[in-house]
Amino acid sequence: MxxxxxxxxxxxxxxxxxxxxxxxxxxxxxxxxxxxxxxxxxxxxxxxxxxxxxxxxxxxxxxxxxxxxxxxxxxxxxxxxxxxxxxxxxxxxxxxxxxxxxxxxxxxxxxxxxxxxxxxxxxxxxxxxxxxxxxxxxxxxxxxxxxxxxxxxxxxxxxxxxxxxxxxxxxxxxxxxxxxxxxxxxxxxxxxxxxxxxxxxxxxxxxxxxxxxxxxxxMEGMLPEFGALGRIKQPTGGAIATAAPSNAYPSKQGEFVLIAANSEPLFAALAELMDRRDLIGHERFAGNAERVANAWELDRIITRWSQSLDTQQLLDALESAGIPSSKVYTAEDIATDExxxxxxxxxxxxxxxxxxxxxxxxxxxxxxxxxxxxxxxxxxxxxxxxxxxxxxxxxxxxxxxxxxxxxxx
Amino acid sequence: MxxxxxxxxxxxxxxxxxxxxxxxxxxxxxxxxxxxxxxxxxxxxxxxxxxxxxxxxxxxxxxxxxxxxxxxxxxxxxxxxxxxxxxxxxxxxxxxxxxxxxxxxxxxxxxxxxxxxxxxxxxxxxxxxxxxxxxxxxxxxxxxxxxxxxxxxxxxxxxxxxxxxxxxxxxxxxxxxxxxxxxxxxxxxxxxxxxxxxxxxxxxxxxxxxxxxxxxxxMEGMLPEFGALGRIKQPTGGAIATAAPSNAYPSKQGEFVLIAANSEPLFAALAELMDRRDLIGHERFAGNAERVANAWELDRIITRWSQSLDTQQLLDALESAGIPSSKVYTAEDIATDExxxxxxxxxxxxxxxxxxxxxxxxxxxxxxxxxxxxxxxxxxxxxxxxxxxxxxxxxxxxxxxxxxxxxxx
Missing domain, CATH: 3.40.50.10540 (Crotonobetainyl-coa:carnitine coa-transferase; domain 1)
Incomplete structure (x- = not known):
């Protein structure tokens, strides 16, 4: 000791x-x-x-x-x-x-x-x-x-x-x-x-x-937003209400991988990685507000890509592109994490x-x-x-x- | 002030x-x-x-x-x-x-x-x-x-x-x-x-x-349980892995109500309330371990009952029976809670x-x-x-x- x-x-x-x-x-x-x-x-x-x-x-x-x-x-x-x-x-x-x-x-x-x-x-x-x-x-x-x-x-x-x-x-x-x-x-x-x-x-x-x-x-903005706007904060599943794309996406094995590419450079890096350069600057995804508004469609596109890769392939690709990402850790992943x-x-x-x-x-x-x-x-x-x-x-x-x-x- | x-x-x-x-x-x-x-x-x-x-x-x-x-x-x-x-x-x-x-x-x-x-x-x-x-x-x-x-x-x-x-x-x-x-x-x-x-x-x-x-x-018992037993803790949806019944149950309107009747007297009170006295002492539900093992079936029985009642009826009945319960609070419920x-x-x-x-x-x-x-x-x-x-x-x-x-x- x-x-x-x-x-x-x-x-x-x-x-x-x-x-x-x-x-x-x-x-x-x-x-x-x-x-x-x-x-x-x-x-x-x-x-x-x-x-x-x-x-x-x-x-x-x-x-x-x-x-x-x-x-x-x-x-x-x-x-x-x-x-x-x-x-x-x-x-x-x-x-x-x-x-x-x-x-x-x-x-x-x-x-x-x-x-x-x-x-x-x-x-x-x-x-x-x-x-x-x-x-x-x-x-x-x-x-x-x-x-x-x-x-x-x-x-x-x-x-x-x-x-x-x-x-x-x-x-x-x-x-x-x-x-x-x-x-x-x-x-x-x-x-x-x-x-x-x-x-x-x-x-x-x-x-x-x-x-x-x-x-x-x-509870973050929940109370002031309700008080001022009458807005009742709603659940967003695996996503975040204020930023996109950020969600858990399935690999080929059906294991989920977190991907948080919710900034301009990170989203561009992800689009490159998916070989979908056309998404960069696309009117539906050209800024965070647009990506949040079209998060459902974006998540479908990313899911189609993530499902084409093995879990480890997917993680390695994201890591090498510098995109915040992670396996959804189980007890075993935690116990063996260096x-x-x-x-x-x-x-x-x-x-x-x-x-x-x-x-x-x-x-x-x-x-x-x-x-x-x-x-x-x-x-x-x-x-x-x-x-x-x-x-x-x-x-x-x-x-x-x-x-x-x-x-x- | x-x-x-x-x-x-x-x-x-x-x-x-x-x-x-x-x-x-x-x-x-x-x-x-x-x-x-x-x-x-x-x-x-x-x-x-x-x-x-x-x-x-x-x-x-x-x-x-x-x-x-x-x-x-x-x-x-x-x-x-x-x-x-x-x-x-x-x-x-x-x-x-x-x-x-x-x-x-x-x-x-x-x-x-x-x-x-x-x-x-x-x-x-x-x-x-x-x-x-x-x-x-x-x-x-x-x-x-x-x-x-x-x-x-x-x-x-x-x-x-x-x-x-x-x-x-x-x-x-x-x-x-x-x-x-x-x-x-x-x-x-x-x-x-x-x-x-x-x-x-x-x-x-x-x-x-x-x-x-x-x-x-x-993370409670997750690490020691994995280390000693190799057990990977699993998700349990709306329920609790160690106690039953405890879950969110839908009312007639489809609103969810939390019911935590996970002790002998509370479970008996719930069975009475549901007019299902037959469940008390029933071999599949006669103790916490049995109820956890058969939680899926128990939740189906409770859901059938909860869906027959309006949200407020359901909440009032549970409250009067002294069973820990609550609406799933939204921003509005919180803002107006006395x-x-x-x-x-x-x-x-x-x-x-x-x-x-x-x-x-x-x-x-x-x-x-x-x-x-x-x-x-x-x-x-x-x-x-x-x-x-x-x-x-x-x-x-x-x-x-x-x-x-x-x-x-």
């Missing part, structure tokens, strides 16, 4: 308590942990339900190896008074608490922000929920897919109206949860910076992130359950101090005894009593 | 210089500016090309009202020695520089990190690019759509293999750029926190974010060009100090004269000379 890889991560010195489950809050804490924060995750005694998601080996989730990495796990019965007390005591030792229960649920459990701040007025509390902590719709049930639909993403992720009877497509990952986790992490670190610079101020120590709003925040490997963004990580496991690297990348995967996702409660001993100073007798009474795993 | 809305944002006191264009770097600085940072954007004299994107009114982009908000614009000829000098002088007055040129391009322009850090060793520099600043593939051309494809998102955003000849769908926004912008913002604020806590240390003051890697970072309005997440903002413009609110939300939209996207170079006068102390004569020679707009 190089010297820089053994440097502490940029957030070394921050301690975070996660009282979360499933995707959004744990993804937020994975980001913080990847950057070097110490993350303590409180789980129910039976473990976070997300441990059952995705492909398993011997009943252990492979996704969890990544989703839980660089964290510590303490399994507590939060319904017991003693379990609740441990959570409050832990919050006193932390800079940040992250939670993603339904709004108000934590308060009902006796773990509201006021309680968590007992004796620790510096505490930063981040809430993640479907619709936010306030407003008439705050109590509505929301899963990631609902957040994506209400945020406007599902409508736009579809073939153009009239081209298909199939439903709009789900983005292939739980992107609403991931975005909420990212925004929560940004809010948390911003609050940490401010506290460091100007001292404690409660007004800057609560963050309230909604899945719906995290998605909406990315650029990802060269940057440590695809790497083998030793996991005590599975041996070497393929992990994505740490993003954002600090080249001077890139950090490392210090541990893969821990077993439920694996660190509990050590945590109550080291952070809370419990002695062996008290720990044994807590374990016997089923409060601590 | 309430008292809390007039409080400075959480990042008040941070000054950021953007030398960027199009989407990723400007999105990063919008996030920082929304949180209260002072952002100075350097543009070419003819303006950022993104100002031409999307719907226009009188040649002015509506998207820019949001994309450029809370920023200041200075238009410079960076190819001139005097323009370059102004950029360097500005960097000396800033905490952060964000750029998204091709790797090495800024150095070729005489604005490499070493130059920008002249006299300001505290400077944090964030680079955003398609493939990252290092590695054998760093120089490949990359647009957002390429980053999404190479990150693995495009392949998964599709109907299941064999159900459609149409190409995989583009996520309806430039999500690769947005994710890179979010990760860069997280890296920047993390670096600011560390500098504040521990003082200047160059190793923690360079951030290197790639579009491809930002997307890959969200929850978004109640939280200030859809709001009218005065824009000197358009009158009131619909904007999304500020995410992440700090309820105690939510900040505000201080200005909409400025005209190209609108703040240039004031900036060189106030930040760099230039006098009127020097400013006039720079304007006459075409260095400063």
């Amino acid at each position: 190089s010297e820089s890889a053994t440097l502490p991560g940029v957030l070394d010195g921050v301690r975070v308590l996660e009282i979360g489950h499933f995707v959004a809050a744990p993804f937020c804490t994975r980001l913080l942990a990847d950057l070097g924060a110490e993350v303590v995750k409180i789980e129910p005694l039976r473990g976070d339900p997300v441990r059952q998601w995705g492909a398993q080996v011997d009943g252990k989730s492979l996704w969890w190896s990544v989703h839980g990495r660089n964290k510590q796990s303490i399994a507590l019965d939060l319904k017991s008074e003693e379990g609740r007390r441990i959570a409050i005591d832990l919050a006193q030792k932390c800079d940040v608490v992250v939670e993603n229960f339904r709004p108000g649920q934590l308060t009902k459990m006796g773990l509201g922000p006021d309680v968590l701040r007992e004796g620790n007025r510096d505490l930063i509390v981040a809430h993640i929920s479907g619709y936010g902590q306030t407003g008439p719709g705050k109590d509505r049930a929301a899963f990631g897919v609902i957040g994506e639909a209400v945020g406007g993403l599902r409508y736009l992720t579809d073939h153009p109206p009239g081209t298909s009877d199939l439903p709009p497509v789900r983005v292939g990952i739980s992107v609403g949860d991931s975005l909420a986790g990212l925004y929560a992490a940004l809010g948390i670190v911003s609050a940490l910076w401010r506290r460091e610079r100007r001292g404690s101020d409660q007004r800057y120590q609560t963050v309230d992130v909604a899945l719906t709003e995290s998605v909406l925040s990315l 650029q990802y490997r060269a940057r440590g963004m695809v790497r083998e990580v030793a996991d005590p359950r599975f041996g070497d496991v393929l992990h994505p690297g740490i993003v954002p990348h600090f080249p001077g101090a890139p950090g490392s995967v210090r541990n893969t996702g821990p077993e439920t409660g694996a660190d509990g005894v050590r945590i109550v001993r080291e952070l809370l100073g419990y002695d062996a007798g008290k720990i044994a009593q807590l374990q016997q009474s089923g409060v601590l795993k | 309430s008292e809390s809305a007039t409080l400075p944002g959480v990042l008040d006191g941070v000054r950021v210089l953007e030398i960027g264009h199009f989407v990723a770097a400007p999105f990063c600085t919008r996030l920082l500016a929304d949180l209260g940072a002072e952002v100075v954007k350097i543009e070419p004299l003819r303006g950022d090309p993104v100002r031409q994107w999307g719907a226009q009114v009188d040649g002015k982009s509506l998207w820019w009202s949001v994309h450029g908000r809370n920023k200041q614009s200075i238009a410079l000829d960076l190819k001139s020695e005097e323009g370059r000098r102004i950029a360097i002088d500005l960097a000396q007055k800033c905490d952060v520089v964000v750029e998204n040129f091709r790797p090495g391009q800024l150095t070729k322009m005489g604005l490499g990190p070493d130059v920008l850090r002249e006299g300001n060793r505290d400077l944090i520099v964030a680079h955003i690019s398609g493939y990252g600043q290092t590695g054998p593939g760093k120089d490949r051309a990359a647009f957002g759509v390429i980053g999404e494809a190479v990150g693995g998102l495009r392949y998964l955003t599709d109907h299941p293999p064999g159900t459609s000849d149409l190409p995989p769908v583009r996520v309806g926004i430039s999500v690769g750029d947005s994710l890179a912008g979010l990760y860069a913002a997280l890296g920047i604020v993390s670096a600011l926190w560390r500098r504040e806590r521990r003082g200047s240390d160059q190793r923690y003051q360079t951030v290197d974010v790639a579009l491809t890697e930002s997307v890959l970072s969200l 929850q978004y309005r109640a939280r200030g997440m859809v709001r009218e903002v005065a824009d000197p060009r358009f009158g009131d413009v619909l904007h999304p609110g500020i995410v992440p939300h700090f309820p105690g100090a939510p900040g505000s939209v201080r200005n909409t996207g400025p005209e190209t170079g609108a703040d240039g004269v004031r900036i060189v006068r106030e930040l760099l102390g230039y006098d009127a004569g020097k400013i006039a000379q720079l304007q006459q020679s075409g260095v400063l707009k």
Whole structure:
């Protein structure tokens, strides 16, 4: 391991308590942990339900190896008074608490922000929920897919109206949860910076992130264009509404290749490559606006050409002409990509359950101090005894009593 | 305006210089500016090309009202020695520089990190690019759509293999750029926190974010599952690979409604609602694993029911049964949604060009100090004269000379 890889991560010195489950809050804490924060995750005694998601080996989730990495796990019965007390005591030792229960649920459990701040007025509390902590719709049930639909993403992720009877497509990952986790992490670190610079101020120590709003925040011109012009942004399938040609085109084998030749020189290069010099300066394709207006016809022309070539021929031809292009990468393409490997963004990580496991690297990348995967996702409660001993100073007798009474795993 | 809305944002006191264009770097600085940072954007004299994107009114982009908000614009000829000098002088007055040129391009322009850090060793520099600043593939051309494809998102955003000849769908926004912008913002604020806590240390003051890697970072179990099992994650259309039923179902009018009844009690409630109590405990649907295995059949049953009802009937029935559900929101649904309005997440903002413009609110939300939209996207170079006068102390004569020679707009 190089010297820089053994440097502490940029957030070394921050301690975070996660009282979360499933995707959004744990993804937020994975980001913080990847950057070097110490993350303590409180789980129910039976473990976070997300441990059952995705492909398993011997009943252990492979996704969890990544989703839980660089964290510590303490399994507590939060319904017991003693379990609740441990959570409050832990919050006193932390800079940040992250939670993603339904709004108000934590308060009902006796773990509201006021309680968590007992004796620790510096505490930063981040809430993640479907619709936010306030407003008439705050109590509505929301899963990631609902957040994506209400945020406007599902409508736009579809073939153009009239081209298909199939439903709009789900983005292939739980992107609403991931975005909420990212925004929560940004809010948390911003609050940490401010506290460091100007001292404690409660007004800057609560963050309230909604899945719906995290998605909406990315919607580019959708809202101002609707407000000013009454224009409802429409899905464009594989294309882009504002530039052409840019789409996924099939090769002879029916594999799709991305081609983004949406500038004058790139389009000219593509026309040359297709042996269709006649398209350059043609009135229907002579500028971006014309190409967008006639994108359907243009895509048919390009498709006829792309289907005449093997995938690799097609990719090589585009590459040599300097046209932005790519295979539509699968898991296998990513795992074997030399650029990802060269940057440590695809790497083998030793996991005590599975041996070497393929992990994505740490993003954002600090080249001077890139950090490392210090541990893969821990077993439920694996660190509990050590945590109550080291952070809370419990002695062996008290720990044994807590374990016997089923409060601590 | 309430008292809390007039409080400075959480990042008040941070000054950021953007030398960027199009989407990723400007999105990063919008996030920082929304949180209260002072952002100075350097543009070419003819303006950022993104100002031409999307719907226009009188040649002015509506998207820019949001994309450029809370920023200041200075238009410079960076190819001139005097323009370059102004950029360097500005960097000396800033905490952060964000750029998204091709790797090495800024150095070729005489604005490499070493130059920008002249006299300001505290400077944090964030680079955003398609493939990252290092590695054998760093120089490949990359647009957002390429980053999404190479990150693995495009392949998964599709109907299941064999159900459609149409190409995989583009996520309806430039999500690769947005994710890179979010990760860069997280890296920047993390670096600011560390500098504040521990003082200047160059190793923690360079951030290197790639579009491809930002997307890959969200790919859940895709890499570990491929590594351990050789399993290539496949697209699932409107459904989720790990839970059922969850999909978009058509109403009588052919509008799609999201239904997420993927737990035992929710599925039982849906079966009751459909008057199909026989499905509860049925061997093909008696648990999540069985429902996932028979999701195709289950979706056909639910579709037959959903198509028998008007959209509003369907939504009301699901809501009253407590089943997570939603219309697939369009721009219009979002603009009129009372929850978004109640939280200030859809709001009218005065824009000197358009009158009131619909904007999304500020995410992440700090309820105690939510900040505000201080200005909409400025005209190209609108703040240039004031900036060189106030930040760099230039006098009127020097400013006039720079304007006459075409260095400063």
